[in-house]
Amino acid sequence: MSDWIISLEGTEAGHQLALILALTAAFLHALFGALQKGRHDPWLSRGAIDFSYGIIAAPFALFVVPWPEPHMWPIFAGMFVIHTAYKAAQGYTYTKGAYTVVYPVVRGTGPLFAVIGAGIVFGEHFSPVQWFGVFTLVAGIFGLAIYNLRTITVGRDTMVPAMMLAVLTGGFVALYTTYDAYGIRATADPFTFLAWFFFIDGFVMPVVATLRYRSLVDKPALGPLMARGLIGGIVAYFSFGFVMLATRLDNVGEAAVLRETSTVFAALIGWLILGEKVGPRRLALMALIALGAVIVEMGG
Numbered sequence: 001m002s003d004w005i006i007s008l009e010g011t012e013a014g015h016q017l018a019l020i021l022a023l024t025a026a027f028l029h030a031l032f033g034a035l036q037k038g039r040h041d042p043w044l045s046r047g048a049i050d051f052s053y054g055i056i057a058a059p060f061a062l063f064v065v066p067w068p069e070p071h072m073w074p075i076f077a078g079m080f081v082i083h084t085a086y087k088a089a090q091g092y093t094y095t096k097g098a099y100t101v102v103y104p105v106v107r108g109t110g111p112l113f114a115v116i117g118a119g120i121v122f123g124e125h126f127s128p129v130q131w132f133g134v135f136t137l138v139a140g141i142f143g144l145a146i147y148n149l150r151t152i153t154v155g156r157d158t159m160v161p162a163m164m165l166a167v168l169t170g171g172f173v174a175l176y177t178t179y180d181a182y183g184i185r186a187t188a189d190p191f192t193f194l195a196w197f198f199f200i201d202g203f204v205m206p207v208v209a210t211l212r213y214r215s216l217v218d219k220p221a222l223g224p225l226m227a228r229g230l231i232g233g234i235v236a237y238f239s240f241g242f243v244m245l246a247t248r249l250d251n252v253g254e255a256a257v258l259r260e261t262s263t264v265f266a267a268l269i270g271w272l273i274l275g276e277k278v279g280p281r282r283l284a285l286m287a288l289i290a291l292g293a294v295i296v297e298m299g300g
Helices: 002-007 012-037 042-064 072-096 099-122 128-151 156-186 190-201 204-215 222-249 252-259 262-272 280-298
Strands: none
Touching (some): 012 099, 012 252, 042 072, 072 099, 072 190, 099 128, 099 252, 128 252, 156 190, 156 222, 222 252
16 A cells, blocks of 8 residues: 555646645544533543544554664654644644634634645646635635624624634644654655554643533443543544655645535534534535635646
C-alpha cells in the first residue's frame, strides 16, 4: 500500500485520488464533530475517542510500520503540542456554543489560513479563479454560521466567547493541517507518520477526560461513552488519514479547501440526525459552499 501511494505522488491519478480522499474526509470529519458534540460532554467524548484510537494504533506503530527516522521525533513533538492546543480550544468551543453555529466558523477560518500557510511552507500558489473559489466557499460557510446564529435559541448567552474560540480553533486547524502535511512528507513511509500520530496523540485527552469524569456529580454510563469513543476513533482514522494522504499526493491547499465541504455534511447531519430544520436559505448557503469547492478544483 505504501509503495502504491508513493508511486502516485505528483501524477494525475494521484490528483484524482487526493480529490476522492479529501471529500470522503470531509464527510467523516462532520460525522466526527457530531460524535464529539452529541450526547455526551465534549471533553468526555474526546477522551474516549483518543483513548480508542491510541490503543488501536499502538501495535501498528510499534510492530507493523517501519520505525520513524531520527529526524521525525522533533516533528512528532511539535505535532503533539499543536494538536493538544487544538483539542483544548475545540473542547471549550463545543462547550460554549451550539454545534451548528461554531462548527462552520471553525471550518471557515481553517481553509483560508491553510491556503496561505501552504503558500509560505510549500510554495503552492492558487490561480485567481481558485482564490475566487476559496472566498466563495468561505462566504458560504460564514453565511451559514451567521444564519444559524440568528436563528439559534440555545446558549445565546455564551455565543460571543464561543465564536471567538471558534476562530481560534480554526487557526489551529490551519496550523495542524500545514504542519502535519510537512510531517507526512518528511518520512519515507506515510503510514509510519499516521500510525505514530494516532499513538502519540492518544495520550493527553483520556487523562483530561478521566479527571473531568471524576469531578462530575451526575456521571454518564461508561458503556455508551466508550462505544461512542470506539466509533469516533475508527472514524478519526479514516477522516484524518484520508486528508493527510491527500496532502502527500497533491496540493495541501486544495485538500484543505475540499475538506471544508464538511460544513455541508454537518448541516445534513444536523438535519437528518439531530432533527434541526434546513430551510431554503440554509440550502442556498450549502450550495454556495459546494460551488466554491468545485471552483477551486476546476480552476487548478
